[in-house]
Amino acid sequence: MRYAETGFNLEIDLTRGNIEKVATDPKDTAMHLGGLGTNAKILWDRVPPEVDPFSPENLLIFSTGLLCGTPATGCNRTIVATISPQTQLLAYSMMGGFLAPELKYAGYDKVIFRGKSPGLVYLWIHDDKVEIRDAAHLQGMGTLETAERIREELGEPKAQVAAIGLAGEKRVYYASIEHGRSSASRGGIGAVMGDKGLKAIAVRGTKDVNIASPERYFELCNEVLKYIQHRAENPIKGVPPILAGIGSPQEMAIHDEKWHTTSFAWGNARHRRKDFWTKEIARQWRETQEKAVERLISCYNCPMKCGAIISYPALGVSKYMMKCYSKLTYVMGAMADDLEFGFKIAGLAQEYGVDGYTAPQVMAFAVELYEAGILTDKELPGFPADNQERFFWLLEKIVRREGIGEVLAKGTYWAAREIGNGAEAYDRNTIKKHEQIPIKLGMLNPVYFLMYSTGAKINITQIEGQMPQVPFATREEREEFVKDWIQAPNEKIKEFFVNWELRGENSFPYYPTPEMTCEIVEWQETMHYIDDAVGLCAGLSSFPIKPPYHIHNIPQFIAAATGMEMDEDKLWEITRRNRTLIRAINARRGLRRKDEKPPQDHWKKRFPELEAKLLDSYYRFKGWNEEGIPTRETLAKLGLDYVGADLMERGILADGEDAASAEAPAEAPAQKETN
């Protein structure tokens, strides 16, 4: 018997309409755990770098995490992976909600799609019964509406559905996959789903998920629940309210948006509005939010209530579910002072299925180009004068790829280059061609410099870690903080933190030193790679300060659930393997050192020499060469000899190991459009 996992994947060939249930190799679980880890293994093996994202050979994988469907609180992530049309690199996005556990109960760890369906279809999985069904009648339909319709026509109110909207069907490069209150949004995963002619996946499962050491597992689960209660009563002192608790940032419950609105940039990642949060705004926004939020809701098996039902009939949008930060992204992108606008456009955007981070930034970018005269009334006929109306106007164009929407649908990087005429200078907030949250700060933070520059998620909002981002003012406070810091991996990290000062010798940018920085980054990254392999919500583990899951208890969870031997060192090694394999996938697709940088103005004060040293130290620490490509020796040590051999054969690694080899193509070629 397999424990925690089911031991089966579904292979769906959309071109031929073929469905196969395939037993998986337990060795892959031992090497990569599951979720992102095994997704990466499949993508390495089956999607060579020649494969265009919009080609039938690209795979779209919906994966459960190794522990999804077990009673571990908050272990509910669906890890969706494919090759991104926007970055041309591996894209993966973790979706909360209810889908992954349902898939486990249906008897599968992953659903792997290949090919392209001749017409629009959806997949219906009901335990052993799996069907590809016609979706012609769902064409152009909103994501939530699609889910409702599918449940109705199947007569299965308990089916869990994830769907794309019009944006996905039209292959907008930042189309999302929406699942009730959650979504897999980043990297254009929804565009690949649309390219494959797949409108939705619906799942209902009624089988058991087994646990190897039941009593022990139950005990561990209860400890986590207890710690969650403890943290509810003990918020972290000395940080803004939004960072004091656990879970995803509690945007739906908290009204006080002073921190976001005054420290993040507005418009096209351009303006700071330090005086924005007045008493009057605070009052208005509280009133709006209270009117809009009908109920706070959770993901599967989690008490944290990070999401909400938004019901605001006066706005003319139907009810929808929201979580986290999309309530502000459109507001701030449009320089709107009015939160109602945010609730209204976010609902519409969700029905179309676009990423709530990228979409508003692309729109703000277009507005700036218009104001600078680079785009004119010729390209934007009938463009409204009012900024909020402009956003609605742009949204409609983008999701239909009509007029200027055709270009903007590719995101700021590609659009800027197609528009030309100086537009490139306005692509000012992307990393590796992908839009980032608009944060503009003063002094370089070495830890975040490395995490932003090198992170494979290519997403600076989702890689935050358990170490506070800035030191506490006094040594006493820092000493107090580390007293019950059970999550820290070792004493060294605690020491780094205690000695870290706001000013003086032990402060940014030279403290933490590059060596310390590497260790801090390694730890924070490791936590994310663990979550994304086992299916834990980052909000209870890698993301917040002092979470209930950490490097010391997760190995015990894995051991008790699966029966595998597991300890911290082993887990650390597996995540290093997964991290390195993903690195190799991207290196094979052209990723090099020159791509590893934050947006130019992310920090006002930059230190080129220090930054070069940080990258050098980090690559060395990881066992990568100076181009950031894993060396053959490193790969061999991690049991990835076959990866090393492939990189050699392709001339990406040369003999003599450390030497950087053949230049990568300067830019990945623009996508082929085949429709």
Added chain:
Amino acid sequence: MTDEKKKKIIKTIRIDVDKCNGCRACEVICSAFHAEPKYSSNNPARSRIRVIHEPLRDIYIPVYAGEYTVAECAGRDKYTIDGKEYDECAFCRASCPSRVEFKEPDSGLPLKCDMCEGEEEPLCVRWCLADALIYEEREEEVAEEDVLTEQEDLELGLESLAKKYGLKQIIDTVARMSKED
């Protein structure tokens, strides 16, 4: 004898639907607790509590599995909530021949909440950190004949099953299940 009164502990779970967030932790832990051996598996489809969950209509209703009924109700009413029509059965506690709710997914045997026999506090209550489920105990005097013995309870259940599936099929199923163990 019929006049004699006996003390009985009435266990109740107070449900505050306004606090429910739809997480289904109660379903997870109920099914894990009743697995054989305990906690060795979980499967919400085997849970003795289920959360009727219609987020877009603000319906979050935990319902506990009640008694088995032999036959489906003769007349059924309809509810309309927030514009959607529901069959009366949607909110019913009974394990009833007319639907799949509160039955083991493989054998079809009925499920009933047993208040987590042997535990200090029902597990669904303990795992509901949202406090939508609150456990209460109170003592009540009841006529003795009202207190069903476990044996009577079992017989009643089996009788109802026999009516639905036929005694032969029940015997076969029990035989198969004990072999699987």
